Amino acid sequence: MIVDDLHEVQENVLNACKRANRNPDEVTLIAVSKTKPVSMLEEVYADGVRNFGENKVQELCDKYEVLPKDIRWHMIGHLQRNKVKYLIGKTCLIHSVDSVRLAETIEHEAAKKDTIMSILIEVNVAQEDSKFGLHVEEVMEMVETISKMPHIRIEGLMTIAPFVDDAEENRTIFRQLKQLSVDIGSKNMNNVNMNGLSMGMSGDYQVAIEEGATLVRVGTSIFGRRNYQV
Ligand SMILES: *Cc1c(COP(=O)(O)O)cnc(C)c1O
DSSP: OHHHHHHHHHHHHHHHHHHTTOOGGGOEEEEEOTTOOHHHHHHHHHTTOOEEEESOHHHHHHHHHHSOTTOEEEEOSOOOGGGHHHHTTTEEEEEEEOOHHHHHHHHHHHHHTTOOEEEEEEBOTTOOTTSOSBOHHHHHHHHHHHTTOTTEEEEEEEOOOOOOSSGGGGHHHHHHHHHHHHHHHTTOOTTEEEEEEEOOOTTTHHHHHHTTOSEEEEOHHHHOOOOOOO
């Protein structure tokens, strides 16, 4: 049952907060619903879930149209510049900004709609070739550049940790991202806050919470495995 699995994840989140002496209100569980049918989203919505994560613009927009408007949609996937215009106004947070050009497009489209778009900067902490995101040493300069864009608000950092058997292997990755956010936060740049830390997925969200995650992105442990054959 999806709702039973959801409750188990929610309990794990609470326990991780307890271990780390953190207030559970600081941690948002994002139900990653990519590839899953609307009926499954409705099930967890009925149980109180309001934060959903999608990695494709088209799918996010389609689900946005048919589901209740109090849902907070998180764009967690790699984002192409020509799709940004469809997202503004529908997503509460873009987790995956990793270039100035993408930020410029977001700035442009948000300005057109007279709104301010919240974003996270995606960092490839583990420096995996297969992943998008900036290297750690590139982040500070990019944050400075993007912070000058008036229709963007930088809310923190995001990383996708490597796929590992033992979540403990990712602890240092999460710690590095947290440290980077502290370093950047200490510069007190205008228009930048570093309160958001999006890290942790089904395999390692508990460790991520222990290391300071404020947004965990959990798909498989709630909705079951994804079938990409369809
Ligand atoms: C799919 C996805 C997740 C969720 O992964 P699970 O292992 O299913 O929990 C989290 N973050 C991103 C960026 C994703 O694309």
